[in-house]
Amino acid sequence: MGAPPGCAARPVAGAVGSPSADAARHTALTDLLVDDGAPLRDRPPYSWSVMPLTGPAPTPAGTPAPGPTRAPRPAGDAGRLLADYRDGSVWFSADRRHHLGTGTRRELSSAEGIGPGLSASTTSALRHDRDHGGPGIALGALPFGPGTPAALRIPDTVHRAAGTVGNVTAGLPADLVDLVPHPGEADYAHAVATALLRLRAEDDDLRKVVLSRTLRARTPAPVDVRVLLTRLLSADPDAFVYAVDLPRDPARDEPGGGPRTLVGASPELLLARHGDTVTACPLAGSAPRCEDPAEDARRARALLSSAKDLTEHAVVADAVRGALAPWCRDLDVPAVPELRSSATLWHLATPVTGVLASSSTTSLDLLAALHPTPAVCGVPVDAARRLIGDLEPFDRRYFTGAVGWCDADGDGEWAVTIRCAEVHDRTVTLFAGAGIVAASDPDAEVAETAAKFRTSLAALGVGA
Numbered sequence: 069m070g071a072p073p074g075c076a077a078r079p080v081a082g083a084v085g086s087p088s089a090d091a092a093r094h095t096a097l098t099d100l101l102v103d104d105g106a107p108l109r110d111r112p113p114y115s116w117s118v119m120p121l122t123g124p125a126p127t128p129a130g131t132p133a134p135g136p137t138r139a140p141r142p143a144g145d146a147g148r149l150l151a152d153y154r155d156g157s158v159w160f161s162a163d164r165r166h167h168l169g170t171g172t173r174r175e176l177s178s179a180e181g182i183g184p185g186l187s188a189s190t191t192s193a194l195r196h197d198r199d200h201g202g203p204g205i206a207l208g209a210l211p212f213g214p215g216t217p218a219a220l221r222i223p224d225t226v227h228r229a230a231g232t233v234g235n236v237t238a239g240l241p242a243d244l245v246d247l248v249p250h251p252g253e254a255d256y257a258h259a260v261a262t263a264l265l266r267l268r269a270e271d272d273d274l275r276k277v278v279l280s281r282t283l284r285a286r287t288p289a290p291v292d293v294r295v296l297l298t299r300l301l302s303a304d305p306d307a308f309v310y311a312v313d314l315p316r317d318p319a320r321d322e323p324g325g326g327p328r329t330l331v332g333a334s335p336e337l338l339l340a341r342h343g344d345t346v347t348a349c350p351l352a353g354s355a356p357r358c359e360d361p362a363e364d365a366r367r368a369r370a371l372l373s374s375a376k377d378l379t380e381h382a383v384v385a386d387a388v389r390g391a392l393a394p395w396c397r398d399l400d401v402p403a404v405p406e407l408r409s410s411a412t413l414w415h416l417a418t419p420v421t422g423v424l425a426s427s428s429t430t431s432l433d434l435l436a437a438l439h440p441t442p443a444v445c446g447v448p449v450d451a452a453r454r455l456i457g458d459l460e461p462f463d464r465r466y467f468t469g470a471v472g473w474c475d476a477d478g479d480g481e482w483a484v485t486i487r488c489a490e491v492h493d494r495t496v497t498l499f500a501g502a503g504i505v506a507a508s509d510p511d512a513e514v515a516e517t518a519a520k521f522r523t524s525l526a527a528l529g530v531g532a
């Protein structure tokens with residue numbers, strides 16, 4: 069659905085308006101590095117079990133930093149964990165529980181995409197690691213398609229904390245950014261119109277395709293991933309927030325360039341497996357939110373009864389049911405979707421729960437069966453993949469893949485890698501896509517993808 073003219077987009081939590089300055093950046097970073105008054109390097113290392121994944125943060129908030137140029141620091145266990153994030157770390161949050169992986173015991177950067185091969189090799193590496201005293205857990209991102217290596221690794225240490233970081237964005241610096249869309253809006257609308265010809269042709273069995281576009285942001289100073297993470301966690305504590313260090317890409321990375329990091333806040337649970345319980349929550353069918361509460365509520369109601377969006381959603385819910393059913397002895401897929409919101413969008417959502425038929429089925433086995441869902445690719449999958457290859461003038465790489473963790477017991481939590489950006493020195497490449505069905509309208513898909521960029525734009529300090 070698109071935004072009617074005349075209604076401003078809803079302001080995004082976490083967007084700030086003050087100009088950027090190197091001094092302010094530096095001060096903000098220093099504040100994030102220091103916790104409880106003790107420099108990070110003087111604090112004893114803590115281990116996997118010291119910060120269990122239970123309960124809210126028990127410690128009181130840190131003393132607010134004085135002075136207008138000092139940014140507030142995130143408080144509590146989550147804030148302390150965030151302060152330990154460094155370039156090269158890996159971060160993943162789900163349900164207000166946060167994982168920070170530092171160092172690398174083993175790279176699992178298989179060239180295989182999500183599939184049975186990756187699942188088998190990763191599970192055996194995790195069991196070997198656990199049997200040899202390692203954490204037996206891998207964190208990272210898996211690509212949308214073949215040709216991009218998995219950015220998955222077993223870290224030296226994995227630290228966990230629960231809770232929220234609070235509202236800490238107000239004092240963080242804003243960066244001046246220069247934005248270039250690729251493809252441009254008119255070209256993206258043209259690609260959607262081309263897809264519609266296929267979707268409306270009677271002799272074509274294509275029913276849905278997801279088409280995306282990018283926005284390249286250039287900033288005057290190198291982007292601080294920890295500041296982005298802080299803003300994302302603060303703006304939406306319930307999102308799947310992540311930062312994954314990506315393997316070097318010889319085709320794009322000039323020698324001596326900084327790391328390449330995938331950062332985002334996804335609203336969509338692709339799959340979680342905890343013991344024999346499986347959950348998923350596909351999203352499809354979206355409407356940009358509006359700052360006027362009456363109009364915002366009207367859009368939510370319109371989305372819930374929009375035939376076009378209900379069709380777009382049903383295609384996804386059916387595919388998830390079909391993929392998970394063979395692995396489950398019990399599977400509940402509600403017949404009618406419900407509403408979910410992020411700071412920028414309304415979505416139709418189907419919360420799916422199942423019980424595994426076999427305890428040997430791992431989260432990666434289930435990912436191999438599920439990915440790519442029609443929330444990110446289309447139906448039929450092969451035809452949609454080909455059309456995406458023809459119409460998208462860039463490589464998605466990790467965008468619309470999976471991001472999360474998995475362990476030696478077969479458990480794992482994976483979000484759909486959306487509402488994200490690839491950060492590399494002073495360049496940030498944002499990604500956004502939208503599901504196209506026969507009843508779609510190109511201009512509305514331009515508006516929807518624009519709203520989807522706003523999660524990452526707000527984290528960059530770009531307001532409405």
Ligand SMILES: C=C(O[C@@H]1C=C(C(=O)O)C=C[C@H]1O)C(=O)O
Nearest residue numbers: 352353354443486500501502503
């Ligand atoms: C592809 C994206 O989102 C996906 C597409 C949606 C849609 O078309 O309605 C909704 C949620 C996601 O499954 C994105 O956010 O970039």
